Amino acid sequence: MEMCTLEKRGSVFILTLTGLNEHRLNPALLDSIQSALHRVRSESSSSTALITTAHGKFFSNGYDLAWAKTADTNHRLKLMDSKLRSLIADLISLPVPTIAAVTGHASAAGFILALSHDYVLMRKDRGFLYMSELDIGLPIAAWFVAVIRSKIGSPAARREVLLRAAKLTAEKAAELGVVEAVEGGAEETVAAAVRLGEELVGMRWDGHAYGQIRMAVFADLLSAVRCDEEEESLAVKVASRL
Ligand SMILES: CCCCCCCCCCCCC/C=C/C(=O)SCCNC(=O)CCNC(=O)[C@H](O)C(C)(C)COP(=O)(O)OP(=O)(O)OC[C@H]1O[C@@H](n2cnc3c(N)ncnc32)[C@H](O)[C@@H]1OP(=O)(O)O
Numbered sequence: 001m002e003m004c005t006l007e008k009r010g011s012v013f014i015l016t017l018t019g020l021n022e023h024r025l026n027p028a029l030l031d032s033i034q035s036a037l038h039r040v041r042s043e044s045s046s047s048t049a050l051i052t053t054a055h056g057k058f059f060s061n062g063y064d065l066a067w068a069k070t071a072d073t074n075h076r077l078k079l080m081d082s083k084l085r086s087l088i089a090d091l092i093s094l095p096v097p098t099i100a101a102v103t104g105h106a107s108a109a110g111f112i113l114a115l116s117h118d119y120v121l122m123r124k125d126r127g128f129l130y131m132s133e134l135d136i137g138l139p140i141a142a143w144f145v146a147v148i149r150s151k152i153g154s155p156a157a158r159r160e161v162l163l164r165a166a167k168l169t170a171e172k173a174a175e176l177g178v179v180e181a182v183e184g185g186a187e188e189t190v191a192a193a194v195r196l197g198e199e200l201v202g203m204r205w206d207g208h209a210y211g212q213i214r215m216a217v218f219a220d221l222l223s224a225v226r227c228d229e230e231e232e233s234l235a236v237k238v239a240s241r242l
Contacts, residue, residue, distance in 0.1 A: 092204025
C-alpha cells in the first residue's frame with residue numbers, strides 16, 4: 001500500500017503522506033518517506049525544493065505505539081526510533097531547501113518531523129502542534145529535545161511545548177516563533193509552500209553548498225540525532241508504560 005507519494009510540481013517536489021489516517025510513524029511509513037527523500041536527492045540535478053505535507057486531519061500523530069505493543073516492544077520501539085533518526089539526518093543533509101506544509105495535527109514524533117524542515121507553514125483553522133509525551137506519561141529522547149532546542153529559540157516557548165504539552169494552533173505557534181507562516185486552509189497552506197519553494201529555487205543556489213551549510217548550522221543537532229546511547233534505557237522505560 002502506497003503510504004506517501006512524491007510528485008514534481010513546477011520546480012518543487014511535493015512529498016505527501018497519503019490516506020485519511022493518523023500517518024503514524026511506523027517502519028513502513030518511515031521507509032516510504034526515506035525512499036522519497038533518496039529520490040529527491042538523486043533527481044535534484046537542477047535547483048529544487050522539497051515540500052512535505054499530508055492528506056486528512058493529521059500531518060502525523062507520532063510513533064505507532066500500537067504497532068510497537070507486541071511481545072517484542074523494545075525492539076520495535078528502537079526500530080522506529082532509529083528509522084526516524086536516520087530520516088531526520090537525511091533531511092538535515094538534503095541538498096535542497098525543505099518546507100513542511102502542516103495541514104493537520106503534528107504530535108510528538110510527528111511534530112519532530114515537521115520541525116526538522118527548514119521552514120514550517122501551518123494551516124490556520126485546524127491542527128495542533130503538540131508534544132504529547134507529558135500527557136501520556138512517556139519520557140523524551142535527548143535527540144527530540146535537541147531538535148526542539150535547535151528550532152524553537154525561546155525558553156518560554158520550549159516550556160509551553162515540553163513542560164506544558166501545549167496544543168499549539170498555527171497562530172499560537174507563530175506567536176511563539178515555532179512556525180514561519182499561518183495560512184488559510186490545507187490548500188492555501190500547500191499553495192503558500194509551493195510559492196516559497198519556487199522563490200527559493202529562483203535563488204539558484206548550489207545544492208551541495210546548501211546542504212553543507214545546513215549541516216554546519218545544525219552540527220550539534222546532527223550529532224544528537226546520530227547518538228543512540230540512551231535508546232535502550234529509554235525503550236525499556238517507554239515499553240513499561242505501554
Ligand atoms: C517510542 C519510541 C522509543 C524508542 C526507543 C527510545 C528512544 C526514544 C524514546 C522517546 C520517548 C517516546 C517519545 C514518543 C514519541 C511519540 O511519537 S509517541 C506517540 C505520540 N502520539 C500521541 O500521543 C497522539 C496525540 N494526539 C492526540 O492526542 C490527538 O490526536 C489530537 C492531536 C489532540 C487530536 O485529537 P482529535 O480529537 O482527533 O482532534 P480534532 O477532533 O481534530 O480536534 C479536537 C477539537 O479541537 C478543534 N480544533 C482542531 N484544530 C483546531 C485549531 N487549529 N484551532 C481551534 N480548534 C481546533 C476541533 O475542531 C475539535 O473541536 P470539536 O469539534 O469542538 O471537538
